[in-house]
Amino acid sequence: MQALTEAPGYLSQGEQSLYFVHHRAPGSCRAAVVLAGPLGLERAHAYIVWTRWARHLAARGVDALRLDYRGTGESTGRFEDMTLPCWEADLRAGLEYLRRERPGVPVVLHGLRLGALLAARVFQTDKVDGLLLWDPPESGRAHLMEVLRRKVAADNLEGTGGQARSREDYVAELEAGGFMEVEGFPWSRGFWRSAEAYDLALPARDDARPWRAVHLDGRPAERCLAPGHGRSVRAPRPFFWTTSNRLLPELGELFDDGASFAAGVGAVEVSKGASS
Protein backbone atom coordinates (compact mmCIF):
# COMPACT_ATOMS: atom_id res chain seq x y z
CA MET A 1 0.00 0.00 0.00
CA GLN A 2 1.34 3.43 -0.84
CA ALA A 3 2.39 5.80 1.91
CA LEU A 4 0.26 8.71 2.98
CA THR A 5 2.64 11.01 1.14
CA GLU A 6 0.59 10.92 -2.05
CA ALA A 7 -2.60 12.92 -1.99
CA PRO A 8 -4.89 14.46 -4.57
CA GLY A 9 -6.74 17.73 -4.14
CA TYR A 10 -8.22 20.75 -5.87
CA LEU A 11 -6.93 24.30 -6.25
CA SER A 12 -9.38 27.10 -6.90
CA GLN A 13 -8.93 28.74 -10.29
CA GLY A 14 -11.67 31.34 -10.51
CA GLU A 15 -14.94 29.44 -10.75
CA GLN A 16 -13.15 26.24 -11.65
CA SER A 17 -11.23 23.63 -9.73
CA LEU A 18 -7.77 22.53 -10.73
CA TYR A 19 -7.06 18.90 -9.89
CA PHE A 20 -3.65 17.96 -8.58
CA VAL A 21 -1.84 15.06 -6.97
CA HIS A 22 0.99 16.00 -4.63
CA HIS A 23 3.70 13.34 -4.28
CA ARG A 24 5.61 14.31 -1.16
CA ALA A 25 9.20 13.25 -0.70
CA PRO A 26 9.62 11.37 2.54
CA GLY A 27 12.04 13.20 4.83
CA SER A 28 13.82 16.31 3.63
CA CYS A 29 12.85 17.76 0.29
CA ARG A 30 15.67 18.70 -2.13
CA ALA A 31 13.47 20.33 -4.77
CA ALA A 32 9.86 20.48 -5.88
CA VAL A 33 8.70 19.91 -9.45
CA VAL A 34 5.48 20.95 -11.16
CA LEU A 35 4.76 18.39 -13.86
CA ALA A 36 3.13 19.81 -16.99
CA GLY A 37 1.71 16.82 -18.80
CA PRO A 38 0.57 16.21 -22.37
CA LEU A 39 -2.89 16.74 -23.81
CA GLY A 40 -5.75 14.57 -25.01
CA LEU A 41 -5.01 10.97 -25.91
CA GLU A 42 -1.34 11.58 -25.12
CA ARG A 43 -2.40 12.28 -21.54
CA ALA A 44 -4.45 9.08 -21.40
CA HIS A 45 -1.66 6.93 -22.81
CA ALA A 46 1.11 8.54 -20.75
CA TYR A 47 -0.75 8.53 -17.44
CA ILE A 48 0.73 5.35 -15.98
CA VAL A 49 4.30 6.39 -16.81
CA TRP A 50 3.66 9.98 -15.68
CA THR A 51 2.38 8.79 -12.30
CA ARG A 52 5.33 6.47 -11.85
CA TRP A 53 7.70 9.29 -12.80
CA ALA A 54 6.19 11.43 -10.02
CA ARG A 55 6.69 8.56 -7.57
CA HIS A 56 10.25 8.10 -8.80
CA LEU A 57 10.98 11.77 -8.05
CA ALA A 58 9.40 11.61 -4.61
CA ALA A 59 11.39 8.50 -3.73
CA ARG A 60 14.56 10.48 -4.54
CA GLY A 61 13.74 13.39 -2.28
CA VAL A 62 12.02 15.59 -4.86
CA ASP A 63 8.37 16.61 -4.40
CA ALA A 64 6.24 16.30 -7.52
CA LEU A 65 2.94 17.94 -8.32
CA ARG A 66 0.89 16.49 -11.18
CA LEU A 67 -2.06 18.47 -12.46
CA ASP A 68 -4.87 18.22 -14.96
CA TYR A 69 -5.33 21.38 -17.00
CA ARG A 70 -8.78 22.91 -16.62
CA GLY A 71 -11.30 21.35 -18.97
CA THR A 72 -9.43 18.03 -18.92
CA GLY A 73 -9.17 14.97 -16.67
CA GLU A 74 -10.37 15.57 -13.14
CA SER A 75 -10.29 19.36 -13.32
CA THR A 76 -13.52 21.21 -13.91
CA GLY A 77 -14.21 23.71 -16.65
CA ARG A 78 -15.27 23.41 -20.27
CA PHE A 79 -12.55 22.40 -22.71
CA GLU A 80 -14.09 24.65 -25.36
CA ASP A 81 -13.37 27.70 -23.18
CA MET A 82 -9.68 26.87 -22.77
CA THR A 83 -6.60 28.34 -24.44
CA LEU A 84 -2.89 27.73 -23.97
CA PRO A 85 -2.52 30.86 -21.76
CA CYS A 86 -5.32 29.47 -19.51
CA TRP A 87 -3.17 26.41 -18.93
CA GLU A 88 -0.10 28.54 -18.29
CA ALA A 89 -2.16 30.05 -15.46
CA ASP A 90 -2.81 26.53 -14.19
CA LEU A 91 0.93 25.88 -14.01
CA ARG A 92 1.40 29.14 -12.11
CA ALA A 93 -1.24 28.01 -9.63
CA GLY A 94 0.72 24.78 -9.20
CA LEU A 95 3.93 26.71 -8.59
CA GLU A 96 2.20 28.89 -5.98
CA TYR A 97 0.91 25.81 -4.23
CA LEU A 98 4.34 24.18 -4.06
CA ARG A 99 5.94 27.40 -2.79
CA ARG A 100 3.34 27.52 -0.02
CA GLU A 101 3.74 23.86 0.84
CA ARG A 102 7.54 23.77 0.57
CA PRO A 103 8.80 27.25 1.48
CA GLY A 104 12.44 27.82 0.65
CA VAL A 105 12.68 24.74 -1.54
CA PRO A 106 13.81 25.31 -5.17
CA VAL A 107 10.97 24.91 -7.63
CA VAL A 108 11.39 23.29 -11.05
CA LEU A 109 9.03 23.11 -14.03
CA HIS A 110 8.98 19.95 -16.06
CA GLY A 111 6.96 19.61 -19.25
CA LEU A 112 6.26 16.73 -21.59
CA ARG A 113 5.09 17.39 -25.17
CA LEU A 114 2.47 20.19 -25.04
CA GLY A 115 3.32 20.59 -21.37
CA ALA A 116 6.91 21.42 -22.40
CA LEU A 117 5.67 24.36 -24.49
CA LEU A 118 3.62 25.67 -21.57
CA ALA A 119 6.39 25.14 -19.04
CA ALA A 120 8.93 26.98 -21.19
CA ARG A 121 6.60 29.99 -21.43
CA VAL A 122 6.02 30.11 -17.69
CA PHE A 123 9.75 29.72 -17.06
CA GLN A 124 10.35 32.90 -19.10
CA THR A 125 8.06 35.03 -17.00
CA ASP A 126 8.12 33.54 -13.52
CA LYS A 127 10.63 33.02 -10.78
CA VAL A 128 11.30 29.34 -11.27
CA ASP A 129 14.61 27.72 -10.42
CA GLY A 130 14.92 25.14 -13.17
CA LEU A 131 13.28 23.86 -16.35
CA LEU A 132 13.21 20.35 -17.76
CA LEU A 133 11.63 19.60 -21.15
CA TRP A 134 10.88 16.15 -22.56
CA ASP A 135 10.28 15.96 -26.28
CA PRO A 136 9.15 19.57 -26.73
CA PRO A 137 7.32 20.33 -30.01
CA GLU A 138 8.74 23.21 -32.03
CA SER A 139 5.57 25.25 -31.59
CA GLY A 140 1.98 25.09 -30.44
CA ARG A 141 0.73 25.19 -34.01
CA ALA A 142 3.08 22.39 -35.10
CA HIS A 143 1.87 20.27 -32.19
CA LEU A 144 -1.81 20.81 -32.92
CA MET A 145 -1.21 20.06 -36.60
CA GLU A 146 0.42 16.78 -35.58
CA VAL A 147 -2.62 15.88 -33.50
CA LEU A 148 -4.88 16.79 -36.43
CA ARG A 149 -2.80 14.58 -38.70
CA ARG A 150 -3.40 11.67 -36.33
CA LYS A 151 -7.11 12.39 -36.38
CA VAL A 152 -7.26 12.49 -40.17
CA ALA A 153 -5.22 9.30 -40.45
CA ALA A 154 -7.31 7.42 -37.88
CA ASP A 155 -10.63 8.55 -39.32
CA ASN A 156 -9.59 7.68 -42.87
CA LEU A 157 -8.22 4.31 -41.82
CA GLU A 158 -11.21 3.31 -39.74
CA GLY A 159 -13.87 4.98 -41.83
CA THR A 160 -15.03 7.05 -38.87
CA GLY A 161 -15.70 10.71 -38.16
CA GLY A 162 -18.14 11.28 -41.00
CA GLN A 163 -17.14 12.54 -44.44
CA ALA A 164 -13.40 12.28 -45.09
CA ARG A 165 -11.66 15.63 -44.69
CA SER A 166 -8.12 16.90 -44.81
CA ARG A 167 -6.26 18.81 -42.13
CA GLU A 168 -6.77 21.94 -44.16
CA ASP A 169 -10.54 21.38 -44.08
CA TYR A 170 -10.42 21.11 -40.31
CA VAL A 171 -8.31 24.24 -40.01
CA ALA A 172 -10.75 26.13 -42.22
CA GLU A 173 -13.64 25.00 -40.00
CA LEU A 174 -11.81 26.07 -36.88
CA GLU A 175 -10.96 29.44 -38.36
CA ALA A 176 -14.61 29.87 -39.33
CA GLY A 177 -15.53 29.59 -35.68
CA GLY A 178 -16.83 26.04 -35.57
CA PHE A 179 -15.97 23.49 -32.92
CA MET A 180 -13.89 20.53 -33.97
CA GLU A 181 -13.96 17.23 -32.14
CA VAL A 182 -10.38 16.04 -31.79
CA GLU A 183 -9.60 12.99 -29.66
CA GLY A 184 -12.94 13.49 -27.95
CA PHE A 185 -12.35 17.14 -27.05
CA PRO A 186 -14.06 20.12 -28.69
CA TRP A 187 -11.35 22.39 -30.07
CA SER A 188 -12.52 25.96 -30.50
CA ARG A 189 -11.27 28.79 -32.65
CA GLY A 190 -9.95 30.45 -29.48
CA PHE A 191 -7.96 27.36 -28.59
CA TRP A 192 -6.62 27.01 -32.12
CA ARG A 193 -5.62 30.66 -32.37
CA SER A 194 -3.95 30.60 -28.98
CA ALA A 195 -1.43 28.17 -30.49
CA GLU A 196 -0.53 30.60 -33.25
CA ALA A 197 2.93 32.16 -32.84
CA TYR A 198 3.32 29.97 -29.77
CA ASP A 199 6.87 28.88 -30.47
CA LEU A 200 8.93 26.88 -28.04
CA ALA A 201 10.36 29.60 -25.80
CA LEU A 202 13.84 28.41 -24.96
CA PRO A 203 15.53 30.44 -22.22
CA ALA A 204 17.75 33.32 -23.28
CA ARG A 205 21.52 32.84 -23.49
CA ASP A 206 22.13 35.03 -20.45
CA ASP A 207 19.59 33.14 -18.34
CA ALA A 208 21.79 31.49 -15.73
CA ARG A 209 19.08 29.23 -14.35
CA PRO A 210 19.58 25.52 -15.07
CA TRP A 211 17.47 24.05 -17.86
CA ARG A 212 17.56 20.99 -20.07
CA ALA A 213 15.73 19.82 -23.20
CA VAL A 214 15.69 16.05 -23.59
CA HIS A 215 15.00 14.34 -26.90
CA LEU A 216 13.70 10.82 -26.54
CA ASP A 217 14.54 9.58 -30.03
CA GLY A 218 18.23 8.96 -29.38
CA ARG A 219 19.33 11.56 -31.93
CA PRO A 220 23.01 12.48 -32.11
CA ALA A 221 24.19 15.36 -29.93
CA GLU A 222 24.69 17.70 -32.87
CA ARG A 223 20.98 17.47 -33.70
CA CYS A 224 19.84 18.44 -30.22
CA LEU A 225 17.64 21.49 -30.07
CA ALA A 226 19.67 23.42 -27.55
CA PRO A 227 23.44 22.98 -27.69
CA GLY A 228 24.83 22.90 -24.21
CA HIS A 229 21.39 22.25 -22.74
CA GLY A 230 20.29 19.30 -24.84
CA ARG A 231 20.30 15.66 -23.90
CA SER A 232 19.39 12.66 -26.00
CA VAL A 233 17.93 9.46 -24.63
CA ARG A 234 16.57 6.54 -26.62
CA ALA A 235 13.14 5.73 -25.17
CA PRO A 236 11.32 2.59 -26.32
CA ARG A 237 9.11 2.99 -29.39
CA PRO A 238 6.27 3.53 -29.80
CA PHE A 239 6.63 6.33 -27.26
CA PHE A 240 4.73 5.95 -24.03
CA TRP A 241 2.35 8.82 -24.86
CA THR A 242 1.13 7.06 -27.99
CA THR A 243 -0.66 3.76 -28.47
CA SER A 244 1.91 1.39 -27.09
CA ASN A 245 1.67 -2.22 -26.06
CA ARG A 246 3.96 -1.56 -23.10
CA LEU A 247 2.34 -0.24 -19.94
CA LEU A 248 5.64 -0.02 -18.13
CA PRO A 249 8.40 0.65 -20.67
CA GLU A 250 12.02 0.65 -19.60
CA LEU A 251 12.70 4.33 -18.88
CA GLY A 252 15.34 4.02 -16.19
CA GLU A 253 17.88 6.18 -18.01
CA LEU A 254 15.33 8.93 -18.65
CA PHE A 255 14.03 8.86 -15.09
CA ASP A 256 17.48 8.90 -13.54
CA ASP A 257 18.60 11.76 -15.78
CA GLY A 258 15.50 13.81 -14.91
CA ALA A 259 15.67 13.11 -11.20
CA SER A 260 19.35 14.01 -11.00
CA PHE A 261 18.63 17.24 -12.91
CA ALA A 262 15.84 18.22 -10.49
CA ALA A 263 17.84 17.29 -7.44
CA GLY A 264 20.82 19.14 -8.93
CA VAL A 265 18.77 22.34 -9.16
CA GLY A 266 18.27 21.99 -5.43
CA ALA A 267 22.01 21.49 -4.90
CA VAL A 268 22.82 24.63 -6.94
CA GLU A 269 20.38 26.63 -4.83
CA VAL A 270 21.89 25.35 -1.61
CA SER A 271 25.45 26.19 -2.72
CA LYS A 272 24.31 29.68 -3.85
CA GLY A 273 22.77 30.22 -0.43
CA ALA A 274 25.96 29.05 1.27
CA SER A 275 28.20 31.38 -0.74
CA SER A 276 26.03 34.49 -0.39
Add this chain to the structure above:
Amino acid sequence: MRELFQLDVKGHRLWGTYHPAAAAKPGRVGFLFLNPGHVPRSGHGGLSARAADRLAAQGFPCFRVDLPGLGDSDGPLPDTTAELYQLVCGGGFVEVAEAIHAELLKRHGLDGLVMGGLCGAATTSLYLADRAPEGVAGVFLFEPEFYLSEQEAANADGETPLEDAEKRTWRSRLPLRRVTSKVFSYWGWMRMLTRENEYARLFRYVPFPRQLLLDWLMDWGRLPAVANVPLVRAWQRVVQRGVPVLVITAEGKLRDVFFDRIHRAAFSDLKVAMLERLRLRGTNHIFTTGGAIDACIGHLSRWAGEHFGQDATPVVAVPQVAELRSAS
Protein backbone atom coordinates in the same frame (compact mmCIF):
# COMPACT_ATOMS: atom_id res chain seq x y z
CA MET B 1 -19.47 19.47 -8.23
CA ARG B 2 -16.74 16.91 -7.64
CA GLU B 3 -15.22 15.62 -4.43
CA LEU B 4 -12.25 13.32 -3.99
CA PHE B 5 -12.29 10.24 -1.83
CA GLN B 6 -10.03 7.46 -0.74
CA LEU B 7 -10.85 3.79 -0.26
CA ASP B 8 -8.71 1.23 1.51
CA VAL B 9 -9.84 -2.14 0.19
CA LYS B 10 -8.18 -5.51 -0.23
CA GLY B 11 -4.79 -4.10 0.70
CA HIS B 12 -4.97 -1.27 -1.82
CA ARG B 13 -5.38 2.45 -1.32
CA LEU B 14 -7.59 3.65 -4.13
CA TRP B 15 -8.53 7.15 -5.22
CA GLY B 16 -11.81 8.19 -6.68
CA THR B 17 -14.06 11.10 -7.55
CA TYR B 18 -17.53 11.54 -6.10
CA HIS B 19 -20.18 13.54 -7.95
CA PRO B 20 -22.88 14.29 -5.36
CA ALA B 21 -26.44 14.21 -6.63
CA ALA B 22 -27.99 17.60 -7.27
CA ALA B 23 -30.95 16.70 -5.07
CA ALA B 24 -30.22 14.03 -2.46
CA LYS B 25 -32.90 11.42 -1.92
CA PRO B 26 -32.65 8.59 0.62
CA GLY B 27 -32.46 5.00 -0.56
CA ARG B 28 -31.44 5.96 -4.03
CA VAL B 29 -29.34 4.37 -6.72
CA GLY B 30 -25.89 5.61 -7.70
CA PHE B 31 -23.57 5.01 -10.65
CA LEU B 32 -20.06 3.58 -10.49
CA PHE B 33 -17.56 3.98 -13.35
CA LEU B 34 -14.41 1.87 -13.55
CA ASN B 35 -11.28 2.40 -15.65
CA PRO B 36 -11.62 1.91 -19.40
CA GLY B 37 -8.64 -0.40 -19.95
CA HIS B 38 -5.46 1.24 -18.70
CA VAL B 39 -6.85 4.76 -18.98
CA PRO B 40 -7.46 6.89 -15.86
CA ARG B 41 -10.89 7.22 -14.34
CA SER B 42 -11.91 10.34 -16.29
CA GLY B 43 -12.04 8.19 -19.44
CA HIS B 44 -11.10 8.90 -23.04
CA GLY B 45 -12.06 12.45 -23.92
CA GLY B 46 -13.44 12.79 -20.38
CA LEU B 47 -16.33 10.44 -21.19
CA SER B 48 -16.70 9.03 -17.67
CA ALA B 49 -16.21 12.39 -15.94
CA ARG B 50 -18.72 14.13 -18.16
CA ALA B 51 -21.25 11.31 -17.91
CA ALA B 52 -20.99 11.38 -14.13
CA ASP B 53 -21.50 15.16 -14.11
CA ARG B 54 -24.64 14.72 -16.19
CA LEU B 55 -26.08 11.90 -14.09
CA ALA B 56 -25.35 13.78 -10.86
CA ALA B 57 -27.27 16.76 -12.22
CA GLN B 58 -30.18 14.35 -12.81
CA GLY B 59 -30.14 13.27 -9.17
CA PHE B 60 -27.86 10.22 -9.21
CA PRO B 61 -24.76 10.21 -7.01
CA CYS B 62 -21.84 9.03 -9.11
CA PHE B 63 -18.44 7.55 -8.35
CA ARG B 64 -15.39 7.01 -10.49
CA VAL B 65 -12.62 4.92 -8.98
CA ASP B 66 -9.11 4.10 -10.18
CA LEU B 67 -8.46 0.37 -9.80
CA PRO B 68 -5.10 -0.77 -8.36
CA GLY B 69 -2.17 0.29 -10.53
CA LEU B 70 -4.33 2.48 -12.76
CA GLY B 71 -4.84 6.24 -12.76
CA ASP B 72 -3.86 7.68 -9.40
CA SER B 73 -4.14 4.42 -7.45
CA ASP B 74 -0.91 2.65 -6.68
CA GLY B 75 -0.57 -1.06 -7.26
CA PRO B 76 1.11 -3.70 -9.38
CA LEU B 77 0.57 -3.82 -13.13
CA PRO B 78 1.69 -6.23 -15.82
CA ASP B 79 4.25 -4.95 -18.31
CA THR B 80 2.03 -4.95 -21.37
CA THR B 81 -1.49 -4.00 -22.35
CA ALA B 82 -1.99 -7.55 -23.64
CA GLU B 83 -1.31 -8.96 -20.18
CA LEU B 84 -3.63 -6.38 -18.62
CA TYR B 85 -6.29 -7.43 -21.12
CA GLN B 86 -5.89 -11.05 -20.07
CA LEU B 87 -6.13 -10.05 -16.44
CA VAL B 88 -9.36 -8.17 -17.05
CA CYS B 89 -10.83 -10.92 -19.24
CA GLY B 90 -10.14 -13.40 -16.48
CA GLY B 91 -11.95 -11.28 -13.91
CA GLY B 92 -8.74 -10.12 -12.23
CA PHE B 93 -10.30 -6.89 -10.94
CA VAL B 94 -13.62 -8.34 -9.82
CA GLU B 95 -12.68 -8.98 -6.21
CA VAL B 96 -11.47 -5.44 -5.63
CA ALA B 97 -14.45 -4.02 -7.59
CA GLU B 98 -16.75 -5.97 -5.30
CA ALA B 99 -15.09 -4.44 -2.26
CA ILE B 100 -15.36 -0.95 -3.77
CA HIS B 101 -19.01 -1.54 -4.51
CA ALA B 102 -19.76 -2.74 -0.99
CA GLU B 103 -17.88 0.14 0.63
CA LEU B 104 -19.62 2.79 -1.45
CA LEU B 105 -23.06 1.33 -0.72
CA LYS B 106 -22.25 1.41 2.99
CA ARG B 107 -20.74 4.88 3.05
CA HIS B 108 -23.52 6.55 1.13
CA GLY B 109 -26.50 4.48 2.27
CA LEU B 110 -27.44 3.56 -1.27
CA ASP B 111 -29.87 0.83 -2.28
CA GLY B 112 -27.75 -0.12 -5.22
CA LEU B 113 -25.18 0.91 -7.79
CA VAL B 114 -25.42 0.82 -11.54
CA MET B 115 -21.97 -0.20 -12.76
CA GLY B 116 -20.08 -0.04 -15.98
CA GLY B 117 -17.94 1.88 -18.40
CA LEU B 118 -15.98 1.31 -21.56
CA CYS B 119 -14.11 -1.83 -22.57
CA GLY B 120 -12.42 -3.35 -19.49
CA ALA B 121 -14.81 -1.52 -17.17
CA ALA B 122 -17.69 -3.31 -18.89
CA THR B 123 -16.05 -6.71 -18.43
CA THR B 124 -15.39 -6.25 -14.71
CA SER B 125 -18.86 -4.80 -14.10
CA LEU B 126 -20.56 -7.69 -15.85
CA TYR B 127 -18.62 -10.29 -13.89
CA LEU B 128 -19.52 -8.49 -10.69
CA ALA B 129 -23.19 -8.14 -11.57
CA ASP B 130 -23.24 -11.91 -12.02
CA ARG B 131 -21.19 -12.83 -8.99
CA ALA B 132 -22.71 -10.43 -6.46
CA PRO B 133 -26.15 -9.50 -7.70
CA GLU B 134 -27.22 -7.86 -4.45
CA GLY B 135 -26.81 -4.16 -4.82
CA VAL B 136 -25.99 -4.14 -8.53
CA ALA B 137 -29.02 -2.30 -9.85
CA GLY B 138 -27.99 -2.26 -13.48
CA VAL B 139 -25.08 -2.46 -15.88
CA PHE B 140 -23.99 -0.15 -18.69
CA LEU B 141 -21.52 -1.65 -21.14
CA PHE B 142 -19.74 0.52 -23.71
CA GLU B 143 -17.83 -1.53 -26.29
CA PRO B 144 -17.83 -4.73 -24.21
CA GLU B 145 -15.32 -7.37 -25.30
CA PHE B 146 -16.60 -10.91 -25.22
CA TYR B 147 -13.55 -12.53 -26.71
CA LEU B 148 -10.18 -13.68 -25.45
CA SER B 149 -6.83 -12.56 -26.76
CA GLU B 150 -5.22 -14.70 -29.45
CA GLN B 151 -2.78 -16.16 -26.96
CA GLU B 152 -5.53 -17.08 -24.50
CA ALA B 153 -7.68 -18.58 -27.22
CA ALA B 154 -4.74 -20.74 -28.32
CA ASN B 155 -4.17 -21.86 -24.75
CA ALA B 156 -7.86 -22.56 -24.24
CA ASP B 157 -7.72 -24.85 -27.27
CA GLY B 158 -4.93 -26.79 -25.64
CA GLU B 159 -2.15 -25.35 -27.76
CA THR B 160 1.05 -24.89 -25.86
CA PRO B 161 2.60 -21.46 -26.22
CA LEU B 162 6.07 -21.49 -27.68
CA GLU B 163 8.95 -20.97 -25.33
CA ASP B 164 10.45 -17.51 -25.55
CA ALA B 165 13.69 -18.67 -27.09
CA GLU B 166 11.84 -20.74 -29.64
CA LYS B 167 9.65 -17.77 -30.50
CA ARG B 168 12.66 -15.57 -31.07
CA THR B 169 14.23 -18.14 -33.43
CA TRP B 170 10.96 -18.49 -35.30
CA ARG B 171 10.74 -14.75 -35.78
CA SER B 172 14.30 -14.37 -36.89
CA ARG B 173 14.00 -17.18 -39.41
CA LEU B 174 10.91 -15.79 -40.98
CA PRO B 175 10.89 -12.02 -41.25
CA LEU B 176 7.79 -12.23 -43.42
CA ARG B 177 5.87 -13.78 -40.59
CA ARG B 178 4.37 -10.43 -39.65
CA VAL B 179 2.65 -10.31 -43.01
CA THR B 180 1.77 -13.97 -43.31
CA SER B 181 0.43 -14.02 -39.78
CA LYS B 182 -2.17 -11.52 -40.88
CA VAL B 183 -3.02 -13.37 -44.08
CA PHE B 184 -3.59 -16.65 -42.26
CA SER B 185 -4.86 -15.26 -38.98
CA TYR B 186 -8.49 -15.21 -37.97
CA TRP B 187 -7.80 -12.09 -35.91
CA GLY B 188 -5.93 -10.43 -38.74
CA TRP B 189 -8.94 -10.88 -41.01
CA MET B 190 -11.40 -9.79 -38.35
CA ARG B 191 -9.47 -6.61 -37.67
CA MET B 192 -9.12 -5.89 -41.36
CA LEU B 193 -12.81 -6.51 -42.04
CA THR B 194 -13.81 -4.25 -39.19
CA ARG B 195 -11.23 -1.68 -40.30
CA GLU B 196 -9.16 -1.83 -37.17
CA ASN B 197 -5.71 -2.58 -38.53
CA GLU B 198 -3.20 -0.88 -40.77
CA TYR B 199 -4.29 -2.76 -43.87
CA ALA B 200 -7.93 -1.76 -43.52
CA ARG B 201 -7.61 0.97 -46.10
CA LEU B 202 -7.07 -1.72 -48.74
CA PHE B 203 -10.77 -2.48 -48.50
CA ARG B 204 -11.49 0.68 -50.38
CA TYR B 205 -10.09 -1.06 -53.43
CA VAL B 206 -11.53 -4.51 -52.88
CA PRO B 207 -14.56 -5.10 -55.13
CA PHE B 208 -16.63 -7.16 -52.67
CA PRO B 209 -18.37 -5.87 -49.58
CA ARG B 210 -16.85 -6.39 -46.20
CA GLN B 211 -20.13 -7.55 -44.70
CA LEU B 212 -20.36 -10.53 -47.06
CA LEU B 213 -16.90 -11.65 -46.05
CA LEU B 214 -17.74 -11.13 -42.41
CA ASP B 215 -20.88 -13.23 -42.77
CA TRP B 216 -18.87 -15.90 -44.50
CA LEU B 217 -16.26 -15.95 -41.75
CA MET B 218 -18.85 -15.95 -38.99
CA ASP B 219 -20.85 -18.92 -37.91
CA TRP B 220 -23.72 -16.96 -36.46
CA GLY B 221 -25.36 -19.92 -34.76
CA ARG B 222 -22.48 -20.91 -32.49
CA LEU B 223 -20.29 -19.19 -29.98
CA PRO B 224 -16.99 -18.36 -31.64
CA ALA B 225 -13.99 -20.40 -30.53
CA VAL B 226 -12.39 -17.25 -29.20
CA ALA B 227 -15.40 -16.34 -27.03
CA ASN B 228 -14.70 -15.57 -23.39
CA VAL B 229 -17.10 -18.28 -22.25
CA PRO B 230 -17.22 -17.40 -18.53
CA LEU B 231 -18.11 -13.83 -19.46
CA VAL B 232 -20.77 -14.98 -21.92
CA ARG B 233 -22.28 -17.18 -19.20
CA ALA B 234 -22.23 -14.25 -16.79
CA TRP B 235 -23.93 -12.15 -19.44
CA GLN B 236 -26.66 -14.76 -19.95
CA ARG B 237 -27.39 -14.99 -16.23
CA VAL B 238 -27.43 -11.22 -15.72
CA VAL B 239 -29.78 -10.65 -18.64
CA GLN B 240 -31.98 -13.58 -17.64
CA ARG B 241 -32.37 -12.17 -14.14
CA GLY B 242 -33.86 -9.05 -15.68
CA VAL B 243 -31.13 -6.66 -14.59
CA PRO B 244 -31.43 -3.47 -16.66
CA VAL B 245 -28.56 -3.48 -19.14
CA LEU B 246 -27.49 -0.85 -21.63
CA VAL B 247 -25.04 -1.88 -24.35
CA ILE B 248 -23.52 0.69 -26.69
CA THR B 249 -21.10 -0.32 -29.43
CA ALA B 250 -19.33 1.35 -32.35
CA GLU B 251 -21.24 0.19 -35.41
CA GLY B 252 -19.31 -2.18 -37.66
CA LYS B 253 -16.30 -2.42 -35.37
CA LEU B 254 -14.80 -5.56 -33.88
CA ARG B 255 -16.71 -5.52 -30.55
CA ASP B 256 -19.94 -4.67 -32.32
CA VAL B 257 -19.62 -7.61 -34.70
CA PHE B 258 -18.70 -9.96 -31.87
CA PHE B 259 -21.51 -8.74 -29.71
CA ASP B 260 -23.96 -9.47 -32.51
CA ARG B 261 -22.62 -12.98 -32.85
CA ILE B 262 -22.67 -13.60 -29.11
CA HIS B 263 -26.17 -12.20 -29.00
CA ARG B 264 -27.46 -14.49 -31.75
CA ALA B 265 -25.68 -17.57 -30.43
CA ALA B 266 -26.44 -17.16 -26.76
CA PHE B 267 -29.75 -15.35 -26.57
CA SER B 268 -32.06 -17.03 -28.98
CA ASP B 269 -34.25 -18.29 -26.14
CA LEU B 270 -33.58 -15.59 -23.56
CA LYS B 271 -36.00 -12.94 -22.43
CA VAL B 272 -34.21 -9.68 -23.03
CA ALA B 273 -36.87 -7.18 -22.08
CA MET B 274 -34.49 -5.20 -19.88
CA LEU B 275 -31.71 -5.09 -22.44
CA GLU B 276 -31.24 -2.02 -24.59
CA ARG B 277 -28.75 -2.22 -27.41
CA LEU B 278 -27.51 0.85 -29.27
CA ARG B 279 -24.98 1.25 -32.02
CA LEU B 280 -23.15 4.48 -32.66
CA ARG B 281 -22.37 5.17 -36.27
CA GLY B 282 -19.07 6.57 -37.52
CA THR B 283 -17.04 6.21 -34.36
CA ASN B 284 -14.15 4.19 -33.02
CA HIS B 285 -13.64 1.80 -30.12
CA ILE B 286 -12.96 4.60 -27.65
CA PHE B 287 -15.74 6.89 -28.90
CA THR B 288 -13.42 9.83 -29.53
CA THR B 289 -14.74 10.72 -32.96
CA GLY B 290 -18.06 11.15 -34.74
CA GLY B 291 -19.76 12.87 -31.79
CA ALA B 292 -19.96 9.56 -29.92
CA ILE B 293 -19.13 10.89 -26.47
CA ASP B 294 -22.06 13.32 -26.51
CA ALA B 295 -24.32 10.64 -27.97
CA CYS B 296 -23.22 8.07 -25.42
CA ILE B 297 -23.76 10.43 -22.49
CA GLY B 298 -27.16 11.38 -23.87
CA HIS B 299 -28.26 7.75 -24.10
CA LEU B 300 -26.91 6.84 -20.68
CA SER B 301 -28.68 9.79 -19.15
CA ARG B 302 -32.00 8.92 -20.79
CA TRP B 303 -31.66 5.23 -19.92
CA ALA B 304 -30.86 6.12 -16.30
CA GLY B 305 -33.92 8.34 -16.10
CA GLU B 306 -36.16 5.66 -17.56
CA HIS B 307 -34.95 2.84 -15.33
CA PHE B 308 -33.82 4.41 -12.08
CA GLY B 309 -35.25 7.90 -11.89
CA GLN B 310 -38.36 8.77 -9.97
CA ASP B 311 -38.75 12.39 -10.83
CA ALA B 312 -35.56 12.83 -12.80
CA THR B 313 -36.09 14.33 -16.22
CA PRO B 314 -34.83 12.15 -19.06
CA VAL B 315 -32.49 13.98 -21.40
CA VAL B 316 -33.11 13.82 -25.12
CA ALA B 317 -30.40 11.88 -26.94
CA VAL B 318 -28.09 13.54 -29.40
CA PRO B 319 -29.21 12.60 -32.91
CA GLN B 320 -26.25 11.07 -34.75
CA VAL B 321 -26.72 7.49 -33.86
CA ALA B 322 -28.39 4.43 -35.21
CA GLU B 323 -30.68 3.04 -32.57
CA LEU B 324 -31.53 -0.62 -32.62
CA ARG B 325 -33.55 -1.53 -29.55
CA SER B 326 -33.63 -5.20 -28.76
CA ALA B 327 -36.86 -7.04 -29.29
CA SER B 328 -38.67 -7.49 -26.02
